[in-house]
Amino acid sequence: MFFQQIINGLTLGAVYALIALGYTMVYGILQLINFAHGEVYMLGAYLGIIILGFLTSIGFTAISLPLAIIITLVLSMIFCSAYGMTIEKIAYKPLRNAPRLSPLISAIGVSIFLQNFVMLSQGATDRVFPPILKAEGLTFLNARITYLQIFILIASVLMMVGLHLFIMKTKLGKAMRATAQDRKMASLLGIDIDQVISITFIIGSGLAAAAGVMVAMYYGLVNYFIGYVAGIKAFTAAVLGGIGSIPGAMLGGIILGLMEALGASYISSEYKDAFAFGLLIIILILKPEGLLGRQVGDRS
Amino acid sequence: MIKKFIRILLLSLWFGAITFPFTGIRNAILLSISIMASLILWNTLSKGIIKREGIEIVSKRIQTFSSKIPRRILALFFIFLFLILPLFMNNYFIDITNLTGIYIILALGLNVVVGLAGLLNLGFVAFYAIGAYSYAILSTQANFSFWASLPIVILLVGISGILLGFPALRLKGDYLAIVTLGFGEMTRLVLNNWDSVTKGPNGILNIAPPEVGSIVFREPIHYYYLILIFVILTTFAIKRINNSKIGRAWVAIREDEVAAEAMGIDTVRMKLLSFSFGAIWAGLGGVLFAAKMRFVSPESFTFFESVIILCMVILGGLGSIAGVILGTMILVLLPEALRGFEHYRMLALGAGLILMMVFKPEGILGGPRKRAELRPDDERIYMQEIETIKK
Numbered sequence: 183m184f185f186q187q188i189i190n191g192l193t194l195g196a197v198y199a200l201i202a203l204g205y206t207m208v209y210g211i212l213q214l215i216n217f218a219h220g221e222v223y224m225l226g227a228y229l230g231i232i233i234l235g236f237l238t239s240i241g242f243t244a245i246s247l248p249l250a251i252i253i254t255l256v257l258s259m260i261f262c263s264a265y266g267m268t269i270e271k272i273a274y275k276p277l278r279n280a281p282r283l284s285p286l287i288s289a290i291g292v293s294i295f296l297q298n299f300v301m302l303s304q305g306a307t308d309r310v311f312p313p314i315l316k317a318e319g320l321t322f323l324n325a326r327i328t329y330l331q332i333f334i335l336i337a338s339v340l341m342m343v344g345l346h347l348f349i350m351k352t353k354l355g356k357a358m359r360a361t362a363q364d365r366k367m368a369s370l371l372g373i374d375i376d377q378v379i380s381i382t383f384i385i386g387s388g389l390a391a392a393a394g395v396m397v398a399m400y401y402g403l404v405n406y407f408i409g410y411v412a413g414i415k416a417f418t419a420a421v422l423g424g425i426g427s428i429p430g431a432m433l434g435g436i437i438l439g440l441m442e443a444l445g446a447s448y449i450s451s452e453y454k455d456a457f458a459f460g461l462l463i464i465i466l467i468l469k470p471e472g473l474l475g476r477q478v479g480d481r482s
Numbered sequence: 483m484i485k486k487f488i489r490i491l492l493l494s495l496w497f498g499a500i501t502f503p504f505t506g507i508r509n510a511i512l513l514s515i516s517i518m519a520s521l522i523l524w525n526t527l528s529k530g531i532i533k534r535e536g537i538e539i540v541s542k543r544i545q546t547f548s549s550k551i552p553r554r555i556l557a558l559f560f561i562f563l564f565l566i567l568p569l570f571m572n573n574y575f576i577d578i579t580n581l582t583g584i585y586i587i588l589a590l591g592l593n594v595v596v597g598l599a600g601l602l603n604l605g606f607v608a609f610y611a612i613g614a615y616s617y618a619i620l621s622t623q624a625n626f627s628f629w630a631s632l633p634i635v636i637l638l639v640g641i642s643g644i645l646l647g648f649p650a651l652r653l654k655g656d657y658l659a660i661v662t663l664g665f666g667e668m669t670r671l672v673l674n675n676w677d678s679v680t681k682g683p684n685g686i687l688n689i690a691p692p693e694v695g696s697i698v699f700r701e702p703i704h705y706y707y708l709i710l711i712f713v714i715l716t717t718f719a720i721k722r723i724n725n726s727k728i729g730r731a732w733v734a735i736r737e738d739e740v741a742a743e744a745m746g747i748d749t750v751r752m753k754l755l756s757f758s759f760g761a762i763w764a765g766l767g768g769v770l771f772a773a774k775m776r777f778v779s780p781e782s783f784t785f786f787e788s789v790i791i792l793c794m795v796i797l798g799g800l801g802s803i804a805g806v807i808l809g810t811m812i813l814v815l816l817p818e819a820l821r822g823f824e825h826y827r828m829l830a831l832g833a834g835l836i837l838m839m840v841f842k843p844e845g846i847l848g849g850p851r852k853r854a855e856l857r858p859d860d861e862r863i864y865m866q867e868i869e870t871i872k873k
C-alpha cells in the first residue's frame with residue numbers, strides 16, 4: 183500500500199513538475215504568473231486524444247503503438263508551443279510595462295477564452311482516451327508499476343534533463359538566465375529580449391503539453407476544466423520549490439505529488455485538493471522564497 | 483501596402499493552422515477567412531471613419547455630460563427612477579434587477595479592496611459564501627430572523643476579512659492574489675465537504691425569508707425594494723469613505739506604499755481595514771442572496787464568481803463608483819439579452835477581458851489619474867494628467 187502510493191505519487195509529481203517548469207520559467211523572466219498555463223496543459227491533453235484518435239483511425243497504432251504515442255507527444259508539444267507563443271504575443275506582450283494587475287487579468291481572460299473555446303469545439307462532456315493502452319506492468323514489493331507509469335517517469339526525467347542541459351550549456355540558455363537576472367542589462371548586452379521571452383513560452387508550453395498528453399493517457403479521460411486545478415497545483419509546486427528556480431520546480435512537483443498521494447490515502451481523499459491550496463498558503467506566508475529559491479526583495 | 487497584406491494573410495493562416503485540430507479543417511478555414519476579412523476591414527476603416535480613440539471620446543462625453551449636472555439632483559433622479567421602475571417590469575425582469583443589485587453591492591465591496599487599496603483579492607467570493615452560509619445556518623438551525631442575523635453575519639464576515647488580511651499583509655501583488663484565491667477555494671471545499679454543518683453539495687434549503695412587521699417577503703418586488711435600500715446604503719457608505727481620510731490613505735497605499743508609510747499612514751491597519759471593510763459588503767450581499775434564493779449551495783461560490791465580480795469592477799473603471807455600477811449592469815444584463823448565444827458569451831467575456839486590458843485598462847469611466855497609472859508608456863496621457871493637476 184505504502185509503496186503503491188509512493189509510485190503513484192512519483193508519477194503524479196513528475197507531471198506536476200513538468201507543468202511547474204513553465205510557471206517558474208515565465209516567472210523567472212517576466213515576474214508574471216501565467217494564469218493561462220494550466221489551460222495550455224488542458225489543450226495538450228485534448229490534442230493527445232485528438233491526434234492519437236486520428237492515428238488509430240488510419241490504422242497507424244496497430245503497426246507500432248510506442249511510435250504512435252511518441253508522434254502524438256511530439257505533435258501535441260509542437261501545437262501547444264504555438265499556442266504558448268500566440269498567447270504571449272496577444273495577451274502579455276502589449277502589457278509588459280503595465281502594472282502587474284493588468285497582465286494577471288488578461289491571463290484570466292485567456293484562461294476563460296481557452297476553456298470555452300475547447301468546450302464549444304469539443305463538447306462539454308468528458309472525452310475518453312482511445313482504449314489502446316493495456317494496464318500491464320511489473321510487480322515488486324507488493325506494489326504494481328504499470329508500463330505507462332514507467333514511460334511517464336522516464337519521459338519526464340528525460341525532458342527535465344534536456345531542459346537543464348539547454349539552460350546550462352547552450353547560448354540561448356545563457357541568454358535566458360541573463361534575462362532572468364536583469365532584463366534591462368541583458369538587452370543592453372545585445373540579447374533579443376522578445377526572442378528570449380518567446381522561447382520561454384514555447385518551451386514552457388511544450389512541457390505542459392507533454393504533461394497533458396501523459397495525464398490523459400494515465401487517467402484515460404479529460405474535460406475542458408482540468409486546467410484550472412492542475413494549474414494551481416503546479417503553481418504550488420513551483421512556489422514550494424522556489425519560484426524562478428528550475429531545479430526547485432522539479433523538486434516541488436515531486437514533493438507535492440507524493441504528499442497528495444499519501445494524504446489522499448491516509449488522511450482524507452475529499453480534501454485532496456485542499457492540501458495543495460493549504461500548502462500554498464502556508465509556504466507563501468512562512469517561506470515565500472521556497473525551498474531552493476533566492477530571497478528577492480520585492481517578491482514577498 | 484502589399485507587405486501589410488502579406489502580414490494579414492500570414493496571421494490568419496497562423497490562426498487557422500493552430501485551431502484546426504480542435505475545430506476541424508472546414509471551420510478553421512472559415513475562421514482564417516473571417517479573421518482576414520475583419521483585419522482588412524479594420525485596416526481600411528481605421529484610417530478614415532473610426533479613430534482609435536473612439537471609445538475614449540464617447541466616455542469623455544459621458545463624463546463631461548454627467549459632470550455638468552449637479553450630483554445631488556442626479557442621485558435623486560436615479561433613486562426616483564429606481565423607485566418607480568418595478569411598476570413597469572414583470573417578475574422576470576425584477577428578478578434580474580434584484581440579482582444586479584446584489585452584484586452591485588459585491589462589486590462595490592471589491593472595489594474598496596482592489597480599486598482603492600490596490601490589493602488584488604481573487605478569493606472575494608469566500609466572504610460572499612461565508613455571509614450566505616452564516617445566514618442560512620442561523621436561520622435554519624437557530625431560528626434567527628433576517629434582521630437579527632444581519633449584524634451577527636456582518637460581524638462574522640468582518641472578522642474573517644481581518645483573519646485573511648493578517649497573513650496576506652506580508653504579501654504583495656501576484657502573491658497576494660494567489661493566497662486569496664487559495665482561501666476562496668478552500669472555503670468552497672470546506673462548504674462542500676463539511677456535511678454535518680453545511681449539508682455538503684446538497685446545500686441548505688428552506689431559509690427563512692425576511693419579514694417587516696407582518697409582511698413576509700415572498701414576491702420579487704418585495705426583494706426589489708429591500709435590495710434597493712441596501713444598494714443605496716452601500717453606495718452612500720462607500721462614497722463617503724472614498725472621500726474620507728481613510729479612503730485617501732488607501733489610494734496613497736495603492737500608489738506608493740513606502741511613500742504612504744513615510745507620510746505617517748499606518749499601512750498595516752489601513753490594509754486590514756480595507757480587507758474587512760470590503761468583506762462586510764460581500765457578507766451583506768451573501769445574506770441578501772441567501773434570503774432571496776432561500777437556498778444556498780457551494781456551486782454558487784466558485785472561483786469563477788470571484789472573476790466575474792472582478793470583471794465588473796474593471797470593466798466600469800477601477801475605483802470609480804459610477805463605473806463599477808455601470809460595469810455590473812453591463813455584465814449582468816448583457817448576458818441576459820444574449821441568452822440565445824449562451825456559450826459564446828463566455829468566449830466573448832474572455833476575449834473582452836484581454837482586449838480591455840490591452841486597449842483600455844482604466845475601464846469605461848476611469849479617470850485621467852487611473853489612466854496615467856495604468857499606462858506608464860503613454861507620454862501624452864501622462865502630460866494630460868500633469869496639466870489637469872496644475873489646473
